[in-house]
Amino acid sequence: MTSQYTIVGAGAIGGTLAVHLHLAGADVQLIDADAAHVAAVREHGLRIEQPSGALLANLPISTPDDAPEQLGAVLLAVKAQATDGVAAWIAPRLADDGWVASMQNGLNEATIASHVGADRTVAAFVDLFADVIGPGVVQDGGIGAIALGEHAGPVSDRVRTLAHDLRHWGEPIVTDNVDGFLWSKLGFGAMLVATALADADMGDLIDRHRRGMHALVREVLSVATAEGIALEGFDAFVPGDYLAGAAEADAATDGLVAWLATQTKKRSGIWRDIAVRGRRTEVPTQYGPVVAAGQRHGIPTPLTAWLVDAIVRLETGAIAMDEAHLAELDGMAAA
Ligand SMILES: NC(=O)C1=CN([C@@H]2O[C@H](COP(=O)(O)OP(=O)(O)OC[C@H]3O[C@@H](n4cnc5c(N)ncnc54)[C@H](OP(=O)(O)O)[C@@H]3O)[C@@H](O)[C@H]2O)C=CC1
Ligand SMILES: CC(C)(CO)C(=O)C(=O)O
Known part of the structure; x- marks a missing residue:
């Protein structure tokens, strides 16, 4: 079955992950608050500039105002100070079997779990190097590691599936110790x-x-x-x-x-x-x-x-x- 992901915060990290998930065959939609970025992605697609050449993906994108009413698997990649507000916004839209993974720096999982529940919270560590250099364009500034696991409990099938779906990017570490x-x-x-x-x-x-x-x-x-x-x-x-x-x-x-x-x-x-x-x-x-x-x-x-x-x-x-x-x-x- 094709995996489906919603990326909330489609900037440097969210945008990079979205394009790699798409190129591995996953069904990806984006939600971002930056109106100029959203307009550029709608018109020209989302572009990742890499030293080896550019990657381009045409992906559905919306602002929080016109976002879909129900969300399944969510990868959250907003700045940490936005986590509380965005997780509160996601919670009523999250399907019973939906979940939210923090693809951020800092200790955001407990904040997310306080809104969606610990059992619907996935933990991640991201050491990518990327910047949004203009609307619709992300610059890949170097390679680093990603680690994935559960916030509460041992590594699960959803974590293994996410790691597999990121294979176009590389090989994430799957671990019980994301903390x-x-x-x-x-x-x-x-x-x-x-x-x-x-x-x-x-x-x-x-x-x-x-x-x-x-x-x-x-x-x-x-x-x-x-x-x-x-x-x-x-x-x-x-x-x-x-x-x-x-x-x-x-x-x-x-x-x-x-x-x-x-x-x-x-x-x-x-x-x-x-x-x-x-x-x-x-x-x-x-x-x-x-x-x-x-x-x-x-x-x-x-x-x-x-x-x-x-x-x-x-x-x-x-x-x-x-x-x-x-x-x-x-x-x-x-x-
Ligand atoms: N960039 C990097 O190389 C790395 C970043 N990280 C971490 O990843 C996380 C994301 O950082 P990064 O990708 O750089 O940030 P960016 O600013 O590039 O991307 C975040 C995006 O989220 C958008 N956003 C803000 N609020 C909302 C909302 N309510 N709903 C939807 N979208 C929203 C922002 O829009 P707007 O600009 O309008 O607010 C922005 O486009 C951070 O925790 C960071 O520390 C981790 C490793 C490396
Ligand atoms: C420096 C870097 C890229 C390390 O991952 C980072 O965390 C950031 O720019 O926010």
């Missing part, structure tokens, strides 16, 4: 978020500000460990090395920086939201819960709290992008 990947991504992602404080490339900034970056990762991963999470490595990120000594962290960052140099996407989605789109970011939604979990466990997270605050000040115009902010982070880590 281990999501928390590791929060550790890795903390460095990527910090790079948005300056107007330079992610790899270069991580390389130049190792003291602050390593301390930031250690904070996030220490909270994860206190939460009982078994951290998972992915791509070039080795979480255990950041919890070991300075030499291990340095060696891990050498590998990470070399890997980031192979990606054509050089700036984070957070940098892009602030510098290109001029919009609020998902950082408080992603890292507020890390700080709160640290407080519950008695683990101080001063650098993570500082980072969230600095990003909010940046996105509200109180400060400007400047590498001096990362020097300040290095200084706090040294203190």
Whole structure:
């Protein structure tokens, strides 16, 4: 039987996944809030620009206002701060046997489950590198991993089917420990978020500000460990090395920086939201819960709290992008 998917949030990640699912033979429809993007996809199709050439798919697309009344399997790829509102919107439309998978950064599954139920929530970790570069056009900025599993319970047939349906993209990891990947991504992602404080490339900034970056990762991963999470490595990120000594962290960052140099996407989605789109970011939604979990466990997270605050000040115009902010982070880590 042909699988059917609705992608809610057909931007960089949702758009990329949609085209690959379509090219593998799945029946895919899109829902997106960006009217210009929706109009462009209707007129010209959805285009993924890859170094090896472009992929094009003509897919049905609607805005939330003219979306279908009933939804089955949903892949949610909106920014994390939109998750609560969008999951509340999906819930009354979701078929009894429908489900929602979070294809996002951060810990969105519990929020989704609070609206649609834990049994209708699928968990995912996505380390793709992509950007919407214009209405209807997504740039594939490099290859990374995807992991899929259930939010509550062991790997199921629907998870295996989704992994199979993504075969045109590649081979997702199917696991009972998506949380281990999501928390590791929060550790890795903390460095990527910090790079948005300056107007330079992610790899270069991580390389130049190792003291602050390593301390930031250690904070996030220490909270994860206190939460009982078994951290998972992915791509070039080795979480255990950041919890070991300075030499291990340095060696891990050498590998990470070399890997980031192979990606054509050089700036984070957070940098892009602030510098290109001029919009609020998902950082408080992603890292507020890390700080709160640290407080519950008695683990101080001063650098993570500082980072969230600095990003909010940046996105509200109180400060400007400047590498001096990362020097300040290095200084706090040294203190
Ligand atoms: N881009 C990347 O390389 C990676 C991103 N991620 C994660 O994936 C998630 C999605 O990010 P990304 O794809 O980059 O984001 P994008 O901004 O490219 O895409 C999100 C899309 O969702 C739309 N949207 C917002 N609200 C709604 C709504 N209510 N209903 C339908 N669509 C809506 C947005 O429209 P509008 O712009 O009008 O708000 C936008 O077109 C994030 O959590 C991100 O951290 C993870 C790994 C890598
Ligand atoms: C940096 C990247 C691409 C890593 O997956 C990311 O998470 C983002 O841009 O939001």
